[in-house]
Amino acid sequence: xxxxxxxxxxxxxxxxxxxxxxxxxxxxxxxxxxxxxxxxxxxxxxxxxxxxxxxxxxxxxxxxxxxxxxxxxxxxxxxxxxxxxxxxxxxxxxxxxxxxxxxxxxxxxxxxxxxxxxxxxxxxxxxxxxxxxxxxxxxxxxxxxxxxxxxxxxxxxxxxxxxxxxxxxxxxxxxxxxxxxxxxxxxxxxxxxxxxxxxxx
Amino acid sequence: xxxxxxxxxxxxxxxxxxxxxxxxxxxxxxxxxxxxxxxxxxxxxxxxxxxxxxxxxxxxxxxxxxxxxxxxxxxxxxxxxxxxxxxxxxxxxxxxxxxxxxxxxxxxxxxxxxxxxxxxxxxxxxxxxxxxxxxxxxxxxxxxxxxxxxxxxxxxxxxxxxxxxxxxxxxxxxxxxxxxxxxxxxxxxxxxxxxxxxxxxxxxxxxxxxxxxxxxxxxxxxxxxxxxxxxxxxxxxxxxxxxxxxxxxxxxxxxxxxxxxxxxxxxxxxxxxxxxxxxxxxxxxxxxxxxxxxxxxxxxxxxxxxxxxxxxxxxxxxxxxxxxxxxxxxxxxxxxxxx
Numbered sequence: 001x002x003x004x005x006x007x008x009x010x011x012x013x014x015x016x017x018x019x020x021x022x023x024x025x026x027x028x029x030x031x032x033x034x035x036x037x038x039x040x041x042x043x044x045x046x047x048x049x050x051x052x053x054x055x056x057x058x059x060x061x062x063x064x065x066x067x068x069x070x071x072x073x074x075x076x077x078x079x080x081x082x083x084x085x086x087x088x089x090x091x092x093x094x095x096x097x098x099x100x101x102x103x104x105x106x107x108x109x110x111x112x113x114x115x116x117x118x119x120x121x122x123x124x125x126x127x128x129x130x131x132x133x134x135x136x137x138x139x140x141x142x143x144x145x146x147x148x149x150x151x152x153x154x155x156x157x158x159x160x161x162x163x164x165x166x167x168x169x170x171x172x173x174x175x176x177x178x179x180x181x182x183x184x185x186x187x188x189x190x191x192x193x194x195x196x197x198x199x200x201x
Numbered sequence: 202x203x204x205x206x207x208x209x210x211x212x213x214x215x216x217x218x219x220x221x222x223x224x225x226x227x228x229x230x231x232x233x234x235x236x237x238x239x240x241x242x243x244x245x246x247x248x249x250x251x252x253x254x255x256x257x258x259x260x261x262x263x264x265x266x267x268x269x270x271x272x273x274x275x276x277x278x279x280x281x282x283x284x285x286x287x288x289x290x291x292x293x294x295x296x297x298x299x300x301x302x303x304x305x306x307x308x309x310x311x312x313x314x315x316x317x318x319x320x321x322x323x324x325x326x327x328x329x330x331x332x333x334x335x336x337x338x339x340x341x342x343x344x345x346x347x348x349x350x351x352x353x354x355x356x357x358x359x360x361x362x363x364x365x366x367x368x369x370x371x372x373x374x375x376x377x378x379x380x381x382x383x384x385x386x387x388x389x390x391x392x393x394x395x396x397x398x399x400x401x402x403x404x405x406x407x408x409x410x411x412x413x414x415x416x417x418x419x420x421x422x423x424x425x426x427x428x429x430x431x432x433x434x435x436x437x438x439x440x441x442x443x444x445x446x447x448x449x450x451x452x453x454x455x456x457x458x459x460x461x462x463x464x465x466x467x468x469x470x471x472x473x474x475x476x477x478x479x480x481x482x483x484x485x486x487x488x489x490x491x492x493x494x495x496x497x498x499x500x501x502x503x504x505x506x507x508x509x510x511x512x513x514x515x516x517x518x519x520x521x522x523x524x525x526x527x528x529x530x531x532x533x534x535x536x537x538x539x540x
Contacts, residue, residue, distance in 0.1 A: 023499075023502075023503065026502045026503060027498060027499070027502050029502070030501060030502040031498070033240070033241050033242070034237070034240045034241045034498075036243060038243050039244075040243075040245045
């Protein structure tokens with residue numbers, strides 16, 4: 001395979017070289033950019049809302065009566081409380097997780113034979129936010145919220161215990177629960193960029 | 202005797218005004234540059250300190266002044282400090298031969314808004330421009346650092362390239378005006394009613410090239426070259442010492458050389474009298490800062506030439522052009538009387 005050499009003479013002819021046409025083209029691009037509106041988001045002062053499918057910090061959806069009927073069938077095998085996590089400690093999330101030490105889940109058997117989840121910790125320092133655990137969850141409990149400000153003052157702050165997961169799940173549902181499930185922050189913007197996308201089946 | 206003291210007082214006042222305005226504007230050009238750069242890249246530039254970030258230069262100055270002063274081990278300390286003076290002083294001295302407007306009278310005394318109206322002003326500009334290079338070369342040599350040294354060597358290569366071209370480019374204007382005094386050159390343009398840029402377009406473009414090379418601006422900023430040399434010759438300076446070098450080269454020098462370009466090619470203070478007695482100053486400042494803006498605009502548009510390319514372009518393309526321009530101008534002036 002030969003190498004094609006492009007000399008300056010092939011790019012610009014003599015007249016273009018004398019009148020600095022390439023310079024002028026570049027200058028016009030930068031001038032047009034300068035007159036354009038800046039695209040900056042001044043972050044701490046204004047924050048973007050991520051799309052609903054954004055993979056931020058995790059949350060647990062709670063047992064609040066909004067779950068499908070199929071889940072109601074397992075209610076009698078679990079010692080659930082209203083407004084608490086609907087986790088069944090099936091370890092599916094831990095199995096799906098590429099990181100073996102991320103989850104720490106424990107469950108006990110109650111005297112009446114039902115199952116109670118006593119521990120559900122996630123160490124987000126190990127997490128790469130791939131979302132495989134959310135896909136694996138069979139009871140629609142584990143989710144990922146739109147929270148992305150996850151900095152903390154100690155390593156302990158990065159561990160999500162079940163109380164915080166429940167709180168984030170409730171918060172996420174109350175804020176974004178009614179939105180359609182999509183990866184764009186708003187449809188108008190998406191349609192402007194890529195046109196209308198419809199079912200092609 | 203009274204005459205002498207009055208002229209001394211007037212000169213001191215002029216020095217004070219020009220020094221204050223030049224240094225203040227030099228500091229505020231950092232803000233302008235950051236705004237221009239930001240908006241060219243679809244960013245905002247400084248916005249936090251003060252309205253529109255207008256107090257940013259003060260905050261920067263405060264920060265630079267409170268920095269710890271570190272001198273690298275093995276540095277040549279007297280030369281290390283001398284380099285800053287050698288960079289700043291010639292840049293400020295360039296302002297001494299810039300005429301800001303026509304002569305006017307205050308309390309019966311005629312006052313020229315120029316510090317030193319000497320008849321070799323253009324020679325002073327060349328001399329100071331060449332002296333300013335010593336600041337760069339000394340700082341690179343004295344700070345005992347490879348990057349700084351490479352930067353100053355590159356600056357030495359650049360000065361070999363542009364200095365000769367600069368002299369020949371300006372020679373055409375001097376031939377047309379018949380004087381080396383900056384005031385005289387502006388008056389020659391006002392008399393003819395034509396700016397010299399229309400007689401000497403080639404010389405103007407060559408002057409712009411040399412101006413960019415002398416002030417270390419893109420595309421000839423090879424002595425700074427952030428990507429390769431971590432800002433080159435001033436890398437070992439800290440605090441306000443670090444602030445002084447780019448301020449002298451990037452802001453004071455660009456401002457002074459733009460003003461001289463306005464004097465030489467763009468008719469100085471000439472322009473329609475739209476603001477009454479202040480209009481000459483307005484036109485002079487407007488033209489100067491238009492040129493400064495053009496330099497910044499160019500800075501954030503073009504990539505950087507290689508060091509060898511700068512010398513090659515200067516000696517193989519620009520110098521023959523400049524010589525041709527001088528010969529043609531001299532012939533025309535000889536046979537047609539220069540008007």
